[in-house]
Amino acid sequence: MPNRKNVRDLSKLSGKPLKETTISSHASFQIDGTNDWLTSADLKEEGLTFSGGNFYETAVFLMANPNITSSHLFRADILFDSQGLLRTPEQDEELAGTGISAEQVGESAQTQVEAKPAPAVAGFDLIRTVVRRLIPRNQEIDKPLEQTCHFYRSIESIVAAENEARSDTAQCQQRQRQRVLTMFLPHVEFPEQVPFYHPLLKGLATLYDCEDLSDGGDSSGIMSVHFLPFTQDFPDRLERTLHTLLNFYVRLTRGGQLKPTTEKSSQAHSAKDNLVPRHLTQNTYARLKSLYAADLMQRWVESTEPSKHVYEDLAITAFLIELWRLMYGVKPINEGSQGSGMSDQFPGFVDMACGNGVLVYVLLMEGYSGCGFDARARKSWSIYPPWVQERLSEKILLPKPFADVMGHPDLGMEITTGDFARDTFIISNHADELTVWTPLIAALACPESPLPFLAIPCCSHALSGARYRYPQPKGSKPKASTGPSVSADTADNGQNPQSASGDLKALRAAKQAEKTEQGMWTSMYGLLTAKTMSVAEEAGYEVERTLLRIPSTRNIGIIGGRRAVTAKWRQHDTSGIVGNADVLGTRAGCASTVEQAITETIDRECSREGGLGVAAQTWIERARGLRKDTGKPIHHDVPT
Template sequence: MSPKRDEFKFESANESILGKDWFPIYSTHKDVKFGKNHFEIAMMNVIKEPNINSSAILRADILQEVTCDSNANRTVKKCEVKDSELADPEAKKLGVNDFEARYPSINPTLKLYAATEIVRRIIPRNPYKDAIMNQTCLILNSAEQDSTSLVIYVPHIQEEDDCPFYIPHVKAVGIFLHQGSLSVHYIPFKNAELFQDESDRVVRTAWRLLQTAHKHSMGVMQGYQKRVRHDLVVDKVDFQNRYIALKKKYSKLLVDNWKESTDPKKHVFEDIAIAAFLIALWTKIYGHNYKEKTQFRDLGCGNGVLCYILLTEGIKGIGIDARRRKSWSSFPAEVQACLKEQIIIPSVLVRPHPEVKKRLPQLEHNGGLFPVKVAHELIAPATVVYTSEDLLSSPQVNVTEFPRNTFIIGNHSDELTCWIPLLGYPFMVIPCCSHNFSGQRVRFNVRKSTTELNSTKGNSTYAGLVDHVLYIADRVGWKVEQEMLRIPSTRNAAVIGYENAHVGSFPTQEVYDMIMEDGGPNGWIQNSMALMKKSPRNH
């Protein structure tokens, strides 16, 4: 639980215990319950994840880490960092070539020594607006008091005017745990009078820093475990660097030319993030020449933004949806040619069973009959019967028979979600709305056998759907991975499969068994054909 404002006292009229250069801002009224170890674990996590303190920060890259004992024995760890942002001449930068740790003066009577010395590079979400900056982070311990710990942040800048928006405009910040009290102190650049007014941004920031340090230290003490784990499938830095580059290239153009009634920023930034993730994933699977080795099919492609980005990046592929969207007409002709208005009927529903095909190799369809009710303005409603042969030959139907090097994307693909692992191609599906194999809305319960794969806790409808997709994929032989995507959506669980010993042999008997286990596909074709007449959903 976060501490309330009245649990901290405003200290601006007092002198700082840290020394004459420092000014105290806030401290706790009462002794804190957590110890030095809890505090340092929490603060090390904040050092490595600075976005906890500011939503304007994307991440921190650790450039160098030094540990030191009380006898001044130093262990230096250099860290490899990808500098793709720094190569961009348009990105703002501050002190990025300054790797020397900075040490502010500290009251010598405290007898503190630097147990940990880190130089990190802060990467803002928008490096074209806020500067990339190097910063020293210190964790100081006392040679005499085991319960004392001081965390210091020093930006590698010279003037207050250089300070980026996302840090307090001071020369140094200190968060001090000493004699049971937790407090925040500043070293100003020039004018300490700014620290007198609690309404000033720099003072309010001190309160938030103290609140975060207190809350996270209590969380460590109470054994808090992070509910959602990100970056399990692809490297975070690789993904985020690609996201920054794609956002710069596409976001303004797409937002300014938005044709749909939905919020453009949510959808555009979400699809940019998914595109960045997919490119990082394909690079991991197929190598840097992935464009030569794979192509995509985006099933239920909706507004087509994800397809537009991937196609413009030179990746071959096709987007398919039951209904054309307004956005499609805004894309270049070569992109529009890759967006298909078709209903999707998996081939398993219209092709003969593999065992039948072995005995009758000339048989191309399963002889299925599918009655569909149609309405007419002048005559009474009627029933039209389609055959599997009709559907296989229809240009308005896609039976999911793609080149072997196809990778399937299911981005909030609704009725198609559970089908995608059964189609026999590597895939990434981001579940959204819960439907069974007939296209009907259902609620799946979370299975105990797959909870270790599932980071969507609880037994909500969404948790049940994600769990069920994991189960389906595992059941038909996929080596399944799961990622909680960094996208502006609460439905951000991605289920990924790209290794399966039976690829090339689909549909296997397990596919047929899985479909029947879930109640069968009766009504899928009729429901799919009805989608062509309905207004599209907005996610």
């Protein structure tokens, strides 16, 4: 019987090997000049109720996102679309709005790839041709593969009498038979050219044949998979692949038929890849993974499982490298291109609450100047080269407003108030207590030219460092009820709430909902993100939000000052003179106004805890507690 993952009724299948059930596809469609296409009764699903339009939407979506059906693939780069609806990598780079040329971006121009000719299919019209390049995850083993995707459609009207015995007076019902055919042709001539992640075939096709009632009634359709083999010897893996493909088509089309879809939904989520094109980040991630992952995991000395931390930090590093490439026009020294790629254009970075230091280590190895600090040194720091260890330090961050009211108390270790150098890029990666402080610290470090930053929120804390669930902003109108309110006193119990049903599917859906516009007003994580963005705007930043491609449910990135810094350094690139504070275009307009706005924000946020002095004292007590607690690991959860 069908289940959530497998929507087909397996009891209806013959149970025989594919080679014993194959038949010619000639009865389904006729291609001029060949009868070599094959199918099987087991590769057919009947009684489907979605329309030809629903199937077409699914076919385009899966074509643009092959990583959904294959874990071996990163993505598909679109090289050509006859309808011009799917973007090429070059168009994605242009959409990023940086004005930096492809040569500066380090991405060579895509080689022109000719589409394979579309076979003539009797009774069908060719409606679209797309050429894509499949990009594997492990590019050291598998090579990319170009593929031409043809889409055909056939529509014919059928008039059926409701009562054949009274044909002279029978009312006739108009039906429309619609057939949609997709045909994927890899650019290979021999089986040896087919990479592991692709079926060992010369061609793969899916046909959906349905009748739609003209009055809008249900459709009745049949979906089938067809293939063009190199030989008549079919491996078991091919059979499994074809069954899986058919199941994906049925399940996704059925699940999406009630949802309004658009062509643009075939590509990335609106908040994902909206700042840095996906292909740039993934290509850099693949390179970093091949260079650093195995060595880091082999020499890992922390008690935590290494793969998640290493892969997550490498993914964030890849995003930063590409973000900085677009902002400053700089490239890593390990990219293999001519020249060092690094120049005085990059102003440096500071990783606050750097934890295990992987992010700092890789960025330094890639040629970016910078440093990191944390409230407590990690064992993993010892595995890095001495010169990298010198860039990692044990410090407590005491925000300047707290230092001004409390003086410089003895915390038993070095203190920094966030007086970072001009133009330094601030990184706040799951820094918890520092998340909402990040834009304030960045702006206070240089009020006349606030520092750019990337903050990746995790757990919710007030400015005092105490755990806190932020309320909905006044005047906000959430689209759905947020349920019972949670006070600051009970915020600890709701920090990582469990699904009420105990169902993993429901929990995953809740985590995904946190990242939507509605989720910004209904979850602790969403409210923390909204508060951080609101505080940054009050400090004069133009704030942007993106979904990072990292293996974590806490994957929202908040970027402040990207556009302003890009304009500033582009001016430097063309004139040789770094732009002044006016180029930054902060809404505050001048240093005194920025400082006044920040003071008002801090006073307001600290007032709920008794004022600035009380909040500062709470921060200091928590900082002292970190020095006493040596019995459990710290994971970016300290005011550093």
